[in-house]
Amino acid sequence: MGNKTWKTGISDVSPGRIRIRGYDIAEIMEKLTYAEVVYLVLRGELPSKAEAELMNAILVSTVDHGPLPPSVLATRSVISGGNSLNAAIAGGVLVIGDSHGGAIEQSAKIMQEWAKKGGEVSAIAADLVEWLKETGKRMPGFGHTLHQVDPRTAKLFDIAERHGYSGKHIELCRAIEKALEEKLDKKLPINVNGAVGAVISDMGFDWRLGKGLFVISRVPGLLAHAYEEMIREKPLRKLGPMPFAYDGPGDRNI
Amino acid sequence: MGNKTWKTGISDVSPGRIRIRGYDIAEIMEKLTYAEVVYLVLRGELPSKAEAELMNAILVSTVDHGPLPPSVLATRSVISGGNSLNAAIAGGVLVIGDSHGGAIEQSAKIMQEWAKKGGEVSAIAADLVEWLKETGKRMPGFGHTLHQVDPRTAKLFDIAERHGYSGKHIELCRAIEKALEEKLDKKLPINVNGAVGAVISDMGFDWRLGKGLFVISRVPGLLAHAYEEMIREKPLRKLGPMPFAYDGPGDRNI
Amino acid sequence: MGNKTWKTGISDVSPGRIRIRGYDIAEIMEKLTYAEVVYLVLRGELPSKAEAELMNAILVSTVDHGPLPPSVLATRSVISGGNSLNAAIAGGVLVIGDSHGGAIEQSAKIMQEWAKKGGEVSAIAADLVEWLKETGKRMPGFGHTLHQVDPRTAKLFDIAERHGYSGKHIELCRAIEKALEEKLDKKLPINVNGAVGAVISDMGFDWRLGKGLFVISRVPGLLAHAYEEMIREKPLRKLGPMPFAYDGPGDRNI
């Protein structure tokens, strides 16, 4: 029953004073990007320039993916039933699980475990694919039901390369893609989840945070869908993935 | 029963192609900050430079506020019961409501309605405070149980001013603060919720998105608490706000 | 900051002893039906025989309504995303809102307010329908998109009548149905929500508990759907209301 003092190292708040991992809130409101603050609040330290850009790209990469994912269906259902925007976001976040966004942490876990083994990355990848074959497992983070080539993967790896940031996990990730093609004779390109799994592993993230990063990234998309449902649709309409049409802006560039 | 086509204008996804409000995902992963993408996904257009900085500052401003808010208690309870990080975030998001973060949209609603009235801002503020007195209502977004002066308010308004962005709602917000002091003889400084309410009103946001912006901002903080609970605490410990101690980094600057 | 003692009157627990509203848990496990315990835990007192039967009938009446309601869609989405049964139930419960199950409390609120007015019930109903016409409001709890005559309404009222339990709210409910037909020339039969709203009003329930009773009633149905999704379907299947087919047992009697 002891009312023992417990400890927290995230933020320090007292009258007139808010410090996030030691940094003054007013200072970071001005000097840091939100992506850097996300990194800070989760990791306890500021990211390097490369890490900041990668974090930003990761958060942007999965901000939305249209109305088909089941998380969007749940979010829109909560609004359709006549509830608040925060409940709608919570409903969508509940759907993000082992089968939806879960490949980030699953692939990161495997890559972190296998990257520790000694020897050439290509040999590790070959052993890993052999193990997948023997155990009848699928490699999470590879292949996509919709995208033959996931446009987000190349961009993430480009940014890492440009900063000379590619480490053993990105290397291993690419070697796995090659080994899957050679050993299984299947083209299973790295999808965004596998790419994020590799990048955050090189950044030193605990793989268990993979799903959480996806949740952070997707929440604005869920809010956009909840709000659109609220202002464009009637309550209790028949909700389902099809048929729908996109009626937003056409292709444009920055 | 009609399976009528419904419309969505948020993102357009087809094989090998993801467009957010018209912009290619790979392009915005590199060229936009996450705060700009949050703005884009919610508003449909790119923010100006001033709006991008304000959006960033808003998202940073409420990323965390220590372990006392009830949303953190719920988030930690979900982990303590033996559940996943996404469920923990959902649990915390459910708590963000009319009494917790709700002052953003409540103050934005009032300021948007009263700002439409003609005449001097100071006269509008005087009338508003009179109306509050008569109806016995409190003005949401003013005063704070902990912070006499909320350090986030000044910084937000500074950024707006530096860009020459202060519009009628920020003006009105300041005039309300002054009128509250004069008419009620109470010092009720603008807190972060009131400041965000004013800034997003000048940015043209529907007030109904206020709580949603707070949810986006706070999710990384909730994840940090969920993860800390998971790695530092035993399941089913006695959870409650007190007593706890901060044991993170001391004060530091960027 | 005062750690003031707060009060709760629901249950009293100490080593080897659990009392629900004063009653010993072991005694009520044997002597009370679960419906009676639901009544007890919410109201603080044991129900009469009539109230016990009505409570039972209310909980049974909305235990499930097939896979189309948006709450079921959200529940199945949570499983489909790869999450736990409790998260799936929570996802469904989040959808139960003003437009889904909300008519119970909305109709109870109106009936409780209008029943207080003096005079004949038929006159109150006439005035109420007049007010609805003038304000352009719909009467919640009347009419159903699917059921012309809701089979649950008659049964609930039968049970009440058999026990001589029909009070002013059930009377008013029936008078409203008649007045709607006469004044609006529309057949809007009392649906299960309106019937439950009337019965719980006669039972003395705060109308604000209406949605909560519906949640209790529906949770087993949501669990059944979550479990069926888990054991019969693959993760991340296209989820939507149609088309589906019922393949359970054919019609049978007790």
Added chain:
Amino acid sequence: MGNKTWKTGISDVSPGRIRIRGYDIAEIMEKLTYAEVVYLVLRGELPSKAEAELMNAILVSTVDHGPLPPSVLATRSVISGGNSLNAAIAGGVLVIGDSHGGAIEQSAKIMQEWAKKGGEVSAIAADLVEWLKETGKRMPGFGHTLHQVDPRTAKLFDIAERHGYSGKHIELCRAIEKALEEKLDKKLPINVNGAVGAVISDMGFDWRLGKGLFVISRVPGLLAHAYEEMIREKPLRKLGPMPFAYDGPGDRNI
């Protein structure tokens, strides 16, 4: 993409007609207890007399346990933040997890797996405890932080015995209690979770439904706490388990 017909066997709904697992809703509203309907909706068949009483006792046994469990803390936090009763229930349901109510399914899983082994129940129990010792595992469903002897266990087993319903799992459960004492020299009495785990295993439930049954049972308790928080407390009060006082009715009998 195929819009393939999917199947559900829970309920069959068409205009004017609702059948739950084949039974007419109006008939079961009158002839079945809610506990029997919970069994029906989950299992697809009517319970025997013994099963109906056991189901009722199980649902009653965990309807509430005071304000200390973390699920109640989350439920009250959701109300305290200014949200709806359904969101509050969802918040509490999210907390029910591996460490809170999870011992039902964990113990049922172990008992179902070990009960399949041949030989005397006492020998199986001895082997099981040996295995626990070797692997350093705890047996879920035994021991309680508060109750030395859980008053709910004896009552559940009494009801089973009275009906001659005790099967291999209840026997095994008791043998494990004895073996734990003999081999580990620890008094770890069967708690309600272990007892429910044994009883539902004898009833033929999939162990994976254990947590779901606990959720059904506890939802009325969560609603009672949410409602009490709503009507007795101010928003955003300091929430925490202590100190509180019970101020409900004193001990009383039916």
